[in-house]
Amino acid sequence: MLRILISLFLLTGFQVFAQQTAYISGVVKDAEGNRLNEALVFVQNTKHLTKTNTKGEYTLVLPTGKHQVSFSYIGYRTLNIAITLKSGDKLTRDIIFEANQLLSEVRVIDQKDRREGITILDAKSFEQFPNASQSFEAMLKQLPGVSTNNELSSQYSVRGGNFDENLIYINDIEIFKPYLVRNGQQEGLSLINPDLVKHVKFSAGGFSPRYGDRMSSVLDIQYKSKDSLTAIASLATNGSSLTLFGEKKHLSFALAYRNKKNQSLLKKQQVTGSYNPNFNDLQAILNYQFNKKFNVDLLGIYNKSEFGLVPESRETVFGTLQETYRLKVDYEGQEKDAYENTLGALSLNYKFNPAISLKWINSIFSIKEKEHFDIYGQYVFEEIESDYMGGSYGQVKANRGFGAYQDYGRNELNANIYSSEFKLNYIKEKSVWEAGLKYQRDEFRDKLNEFNFLDSAGYSLPNSNGNGLEVYDYRYAVNKIDINRISGYLMNANDLGDKWSYTGGLRFIYNTFTKEFIPSPRLILTFHPKNDKDILYRFATGLYVQSPFYREMRDLDGSINYNIKSQKSIHLVASSDYKFEGLGTQLRFISELYYKKLKDLVPYELENLRIRYLANQRSNGYAVGLDFSLSGEFVRDLQSSFRLSIMKTEEDIENDGIGYIKRPTDQRVNFSSFFQDRLFNSPTYKVHLNILYGSKLPAWPPKTQNYASNFNIPAYKRVDIGFSKDLLDSESEKRIRLLDNYFKSFTLYAEVFNLLNINNTVSYLWISDINNNRYAIPNYLTSRQLNFKIIAKF
Numbered sequence: 163m164l165r166i167l168i169s170l171f172l173l174t175g176f177q178v179f180a181q182q183t184a185y186i187s188g189v190v191k192d193a194e195g196n197r198l199n200e201a202l203v204f205v206q207n208t209k210h211l212t213k214t215n216t217k218g219e220y221t222l223v224l225p226t227g228k229h230q231v232s233f234s235y236i237g238y239r240t241l242n243i244a245i246t247l248k249s250g251d252k253l254t255r256d257i258i259f260e261a262n263q264l265l266s267e268v269r270v271i272d273q274k275d276r277r278e279g280i281t282i283l284d285a286k287s288f289e290q291f292p293n294a295s296q297s298f299e300a301m302l303k304q305l306p307g308v309s310t311n312n313e314l315s316s317q318y319s320v321r322g323g324n325f326d327e328n329l330i331y332i333n334d335i336e337i338f339k340p341y342l343v344r345n346g347q348q349e350g351l352s353l354i355n356p357d358l359v360k361h362v363k364f365s366a367g368g369f370s371p372r373y374g375d376r377m378s379s380v381l382d383i384q385y386k387s388k389d390s391l392t393a394i395a396s397l398a399t400n401g402s403s404l405t406l407f408g409e410k411k412h413l414s415f416a417l418a419y420r421n422k423k424n425q426s427l428l429k430k431q432q433v434t435g436s437y438n439p440n441f442n443d444l445q446a447i448l449n450y451q452f453n454k455k456f457n458v459d460l461l462g463i464y465n466k467s468e469f470g471l472v473p474e475s476r477e478t479v480f481g482t483l484q485e486t487y488r489l490k491v492d493y494e495g496q497e498k499d500a501y502e503n504t505l506g507a508l509s510l511n512y513k514f515n516p517a518i519s520l521k522w523i524n525s526i527f528s529i530k531e532k533e534h535f536d537i538y539g540q541y542v543f544e545e546i547e548s549d550y551m552g553g554s555y556g557q558v559k560a561n562r563g564f565g566a567y568q569d570y571g572r573n574e575l576n577a578n579i580y581s582s583e584f585k586l587n588y589i590k591e592k593s594v595w596e597a598g599l600k601y602q603r604d605e606f607r608d609k610l611n612e613f614n615f616l617d618s619a620g621y622s623l624p625n626s627n628g629n630g631l632e633v634y635d636y637r638y639a640v641n642k643i644d645i646n647r648i649s650g651y652l653m654n655a656n657d658l659g660d661k662w663s664y665t666g667g668l669r670f671i672y673n674t675f676t677k678e679f680i681p682s683p684r685l686i687l688t689f690h691p692k693n694d695k696d697i698l699y700r701f702a703t704g705l706y707v708q709s710p711f712y713r714e715m716r717d718l719d720g721s722i723n724y725n726i727k728s729q730k731s732i733h734l735v736a737s738s739d740y741k742f743e744g745l746g747t748q749l750r751f752i753s754e755l756y757y758k759k760l761k762d763l764v765p766y767e768l769e770n771l772r773i774r775y776l777a778n779q780r781s782n783g784y785a786v787g788l789d790f791s792l793s794g795e796f797v798r799d800l801q802s803s804f805r806l807s808i809m810k811t812e813e814d815i816e817n818d819g820i821g822y823i824k825r826p827t828d829q830r831v832n833f834s835s836f837f838q839d840r841l842f843n844s845p846t847y848k849v850h851l852n853i854l855y856g857s858k859l860p861a862w863p864p865k866t867q868n869y870a871s872n873f874n875i876p877a878y879k880r881v882d883i884g885f886s887k888d889l890l891d892s893e894s895e896k897r898i899r900l901l902d903n904y905f906k907s908f909t910l911y912a913e914v915f916n917l918l919n920i921n922n923t924v925s926y927l928w929i930s931d932i933n934n935n936r937y938a939i940p941n942y943l944t945s946r947q948l949n950f951k952i953i954a955k956f
Contacts, residue, residue, distance in 0.1 A: 183224065183225060184223075184225075184226055184247035184248060184249060184250060184251035184252070184253065185224075185251065185252045185253065186221070186222050186224060186245060186247070186253045186254075187219070187220060187221040187252070187253070187254055187255075188220060188256045188257060189214075189217070189218045189219055189220075189256045189257075190218045190220065190235070190257045190258075190259070191256070191257070191258050191259070192258070192259050197217055197218025197219075198214060198235050198259070199214060199215065199216045199217075199748060199795075200213045201213065201214040201233060201234065201235040202233070202235070203220045203231065203232070203234075204231070204232055204234075205222070205229050205230065205231055205232075206232055209892075209902070209905075209907075210222055210223075210224055210892050211892060212892050213799060215747075215795055215799055216748040216794065216795045217748075222892055223892060223894070224247055225247075226247050226248055226251075227246070228246050228247075229244070229245050229247065230242055230243075231245055231255075233257045233259075235259060241259065243257075276739065277663050277665060277686065277688040277698065277700070278365070278369070278370055278655075278665050278686055279368060279369075279686065279700050279702060279735070280363045281305060281364045281365065281366075282362065282363060283301060283362035283363075283364060284362075285360070285361070287301070288301060288356040288359075289909070290850045290886060291836070291852065291884075292850060292852050292882035292884035292914075292949075293852075293882070294314065294882070294915045294916075294944060294947065294949075295313060295316060295346070296351065296400065296422055297315075297351070298352055298359065299316040299317075299318055299352055300313075302364060302381070303318060303834060303854060304803055304834045304835075304836050304852075305366065305805065306366060306752065306790065306791045306807055307320050307321045307367065307379075307756075307787070307789050307807055307809075308366065308379075308807075308832070309807075309809075309827060309832050309856055310834075310854055310856050310878060311829070311856050311859060311875070311878040311922070311924065312346050312770075312771065312924055312943065313346075313880060313882075313915070313916075313922075313944060314345075314346025314347065314349065315349050315771055316339070316349065317339065317771055319378070319827045319829075320366050320367070320378040320379035321366055321378060321756065321758065321785055321787060321811075322758070322785035322787075322809055322810075322811030322825060322828065323377055323378030324766065324768065324773055324827055325771070326376075326713060326714070327376050327377045327708065328376060328380075328381065329373055329374070329376045329380040330353075330354075330381045331373075331381070331382045332354065332384075332385060333384060333385050333447075333459065333507065333509065334521070334523055334583075334585065335505070335507050335523060335525045336527075336581070337353050337503075337505065337527065338503070338527060338529065340467070340503070340529075340531060341712075341713060342531045342532075342533050342575055343501065343771055343772075344533075344769075344771060345771055345772075345924070345925075346770070346771060346924075347424075347428055347431070347439070348501070349771070350439075350442075350443075350465070350467025350468075350469075350501065351441050351443040351465060353443075353463060353465055353503060353505075354383055355405070355420060355445050357403065357418055358385045358405065358416055358418055358445060359383055359384070360385060360386035361383075362382070362383055362384075364380070364381050364382070365380050366379050366754075367702075367733050367735055367756055367758070368684075368686065368700075368702030368704065368733045368734075368735035368756070369684075369704075370653055370655075370666075370667070370684060370686060371651040371667040371668060371682065371684045372598070372651060372653060374649060374671065374682065374706070374707070375669070375671050375706070375707050375709065377729060378731075385416070385461065386416065387407075387414040387415055387416050387447045387449040387459070388407055388408075388414035388415075388416070388449070389407045389416070391407060391955050391956060392407055392956045393405065393406050393407065393955070393956040394953070394954070394955050394956075395953070395954045396952070396953045396954075397952050398911075398950060398952070399423075399949050400423055400424055400427070400951075401421050401424075401441075402420070402421050403418065403419065403420040404418070405417070405418040405419075406418070412450055412451045412452065413449070414449045414451075415447065415448040415449070416446065416447050417445075417446045418443075418444070418445045418446070419444050419445075420442070420443040420444075422439075422441035422442075423439070423441075424439055425437055427915075427944050427947055430945045430947070431942075432476050432478055432942055433474075433476045434473075434474050434476070435471055435473040435474040435475075435493065436470075436471070436472040436474075437471055438468075438469070438470035438471070439468070439469050439470070440467075440468040440469075440470075441468070442465075442466055442467075443463075443464070444464045444465075445462065445464075446460075446462045447459065447461050448460040454513070455512060455513045455514070456511070456512050456513075457511050458508070458509070458510055458511070459507075459508070460508055460509075461505065461506075461507040462505065462506055462507075464502075464504050466502045466503075467499075467501040467502075468498075468501075469497070469498075469499045470498050471496065472496045473493035473495070473496075473497075473537060473539075474492075474493055475493060476490070476491040476493070477489070477490050477491075478939055478940065481548075483548055485545065485548070486545070486546050486547075487543070487544065487546070488543075488544050488545075488546050489541060489542075489543050489927075489939050490541065491540065491541040491542075492539065492540050492541075493538065494537070494538045494539075495535070495537040495538050496535070497537060498532075498533075498534045498535070499531075499532065499533040499534070500532045501530075501531045502528075502529075502530040502531070503527070503529055504526075504527070504528040504530075505525065505527050506526050507526075508523075509521060509522065509523045509524075510522045516589075517589050517590055518587070518588050519586075520584065520585070520586050520587075521584070521586075521587075522582075522584055522585075523582070524581070524583075525579075525582075526578065526579070526580055527578070527581075528577070528578050528579075529576065529578075529579075530576050531574065531575045533573045533574075534571065534573075535569060535571045536569075537569050537570075538566065538567075539568075541565060541566070541567070542561070542564045543561075543562045543563045543564065543929060543931065543937070544558045544559075544561055545559045545561075545562055546558055546559055547559045562937075563929065563930070563931040567614060567615065568614060569612075569614045570612060570613055570614065571612035571613075572612070573610055573611065573612060574609045575609075576607040577604065577605060577712070579602065579603070579604050580602065580603045580605075581600060581601065581602040581603075582600070583598060583599065583600035584598060584600075585597070592656060592657050593654065593655070593656040594655040595652075595654050596651070596652075596653050596654075597652045598650055599649075599650040600647075600649050600650065601646075601648055602646070602648075602649075603644070604647070604712070605643075606641065606712045608639070608640070608642075608643075608712070608716070608720075609639075610637055610639045610640075610641075610720040611637070611638050612635075612636075612637055613635060613636035613637070614635055637718065637719050639716075639719065639721060641720070643675070643712060643715070643722065645675045646674045647671065647673045647674075647709070648671070648672045648673075649670065649671040649672070651667060651668065651669040652668055653665065653666065653668075654666065654667060660692055661691060661692055662690075663687075663688045663690070664685065664686065664687050664688070665686040666685040668681055668682070668683050668684075669682040670682060671707055671709060673709045673728075675709070675715070675724075676726065676727055676728055678727065680705075680707045680709075680728060680730075681705075682704065682705045682706065682707050683704060683705060684702075684705070685703055685704060686700060686701070686702040687701045696741040696742065697738060697740040699737070699738050699739075700735070700736070700737045700738075700739070701735070702734075702737075703732070703734050703735070704733055705730065705731075706731045706732075706733060707729075708730070708731075709728040710726050710728065713773065714726065714729070714764045714775050715777055716777055717775065717777040717778050718767075718774055718775075718776065721777075723778050726764065726777060727762045727780070729761075729762050729763050729764060730761045731759065731760050731761070732758065732761075733756065733758055734757045734758075734759075736755045737753060737754040737755070738752070739752050740752070744794075745796060747794045747795050747796060748794055748795070749792060749793070749794035750791075750792070750793050750794060752789075752791045753788070753789065753791075754789040754790075755788055756785075756786070756787055756788075756789070757784065757785070758784060758785040758786070759784055760783040760784055760785065760813065761782050762780060762782070763780065763781045763782065763783055764776065764779070764780065764781075765779050765780075765781050765813065765815050766826065767826065768826040769925050770924050770925040770941070779815055779818075780816050781814055781815040781816060782813065782814055782816075783812055783813030783822075783825060784811065785810070785825075786810055786811075787807060787808055787809030788808045788809075789806075789807045789808075790805060790806045790807075791803060792804045796837070796839075797838060797840055800838035800839065800840070800848065802835075802837045802838050803834075803835070803836050804835045805832075805833070805835075806831075806832070807832040807833075808830065809829065809830060809832070810828065811824070811828050812824055812825060812828065813825050825860075826859070826860060827859070828859065828860055829857055829859050830857045830858075831857040832856050832857070833853075834852075834853060835852075836850070836851070836852050836853075837850075837853075838850050838851070839851075841885070845891060845894070846888055846889075846891040846894050847885070847886075848886045848887070849883065849885055850883070850884040850885075850886065851881070851882075851883050851884075852882040852884075853880075853881050854878065854879070854880045854881075855879055855880075856877060856878040857877050858874040858875060858876055860873070860875075861874055861875045861926060861938070863928045863936060863938075875923050875924070875926075876922075876923050879918075879920050879922065880918075880920060880922065881916070881917040882913065882914065882915050882917060883914050884911055884912065884913040884914075885911065885912045886909055886910065886912075887909065887910050888907050888909045889901055889909070889910070890902055890905060890906065890908050891907075905954050905955060905956060906955045907953075907954070908953075908955075909952070910950075910951075910952055911949075911951045911953070912948070912949075912950055913948070913949040914946065914948060914949075915946065915947040915948075916945060917946065919945055919946040921940075921942045922942065922943040923940040923941065923943075924942070924943050926938035926940060926941060927939040927941060
């Protein structure tokens, strides 16, 4: 397979026309002699650009003639130099950004992110990341503390928390994931459009009062309304996208459309049939600058996912070499689901002076979801001969049971979330003050109507009434919930002498459902030894409160628990952040030890992506763990990372008489690696390798409440690989003139998802045989899949 893919790239050696070229190279440093990594070097009014490597070095291949070369780095004013090149010239120009060119405000903010333990992600690396789900959140699975076991979904859990415990912001506006989605097949495009992303910040815990109010993590996304590019177009076997940027006087805007096609993935699922997914996303952002002090941002998002399935049959073989079983199912019926999210937001930004700014954010987030399914299946459960040496290999050894079942649902959820928030920032030298006040109103309209039954003919399910039919897990409810919320915060970040700094403050939240007013103090202390080593030590602690949104208050039968309390988590985090030279490059090693004390938890069941809370029960628990990560440019201009996470989380459900048990997210070990390299020692042929490992997860049959069961979902193991070639790479000595006239870059990708073709289990179908022995039939995720894509930038 690898040889075939490499051969495809070799075929891209089109007939090109040689140009007379020359070279300019050098080193970019700051006033103190530090070499600057990822400084932007570009030639004005051309498509030639590059970035410095970890040693501050750059090289540009340019045509002969006169050029205006610009050097840009975060926090500094752009520098420009004029050069004249002749054929074969190898010009050296070293650049130094002087102290008087530094933008002090940016410098303070950049230092503050590192002190707070915020991880900064490079949004541009998403293009190189082999990713079956096409979700931006897939990149998070490379970060310390993030657990993974489903490549089809953008959902993720952090340090023992579930999906509902993660905060996600776009331009300071909280966004929400679909509620009724039960598996990754139904999930469409993530609300985050990678082409619009400007800045990405992530924290796995111990974050500042600026963020709230969830118990686990925060993902902070900032969009851009203008770019050096005018358009980005992508075409792939699994989808397409188009993003346009425009600017005229005081107005700048971006318009983006995406479409996802995953029929090729779904056709290889265990259930064969007619799949009809239709996933679309349209986003627009507009900024109008009235003057230097006042500007307005408009953000609009419309995201719709439709999923249809007419199942035909299923065959699953599982077990061991000694005992092998087969489940065969024939289906009737169909499923039709629709998930629609709409966001409209208006932000007014006013800068009183360079030190004081005010932001007023108003938004409406609308959720409309429907899932309609009525599927009937007739099954045969058999034990088959597994002896390779015998003449009856693969034949039926014993019939373990047969019967039929039906899944029926007519569920609908409509919700509107209105919010208005003021945010005030004040910067004075090294001191940063922030304050915010927010009002939010949630309106939920929920209709739940679903059941399933087993007609086991006396085999799969014992019957008390003797008629062979027993309705199981019937739920019907109609709920109407309105909640008003008020939250706010005040925080300050400053130095305590030469070696110490802090970020701390107070957050509060009140909601009209639980009628709780809860303050949330938080503190981050940072120690910088100020020696020859670039190392920081951090300690963070705080109370993180998660008041019930909606799903937490709804019990399994659909009823609402009006006496529920807000869930709470106390974080204790100790970490070190060390930047050093090693292996011929600059490396960054981060280690974190954390403990979370969990109180007033709402226990839940987790089946695939579906979280069902036991709203009338309550528990207390904990999560403890260690995270390690190592990152750096092991190959010039290509960032790679390795991480290892070890975690344990348990809870004690009140009055169950069992004691502490594993939480559904108790995944003890997670390892990931994203490694990039160059093929054939060429700067234009690149390989991108993504490795994921997540240890086993606890599992138990539904409705059994056998929480102490030792049954587990097997470990998640996955390898994805991608190859890329930019036909217009600035380091390429030969370029295709036709493309060069119209594009700034034209990159070809070939990707192999699940390279090792491992059958990863995401959940189980539970059935019983004639002796009432219960069996777990694995529901597998995706198999090996090829994907090709082209990304063109204008």
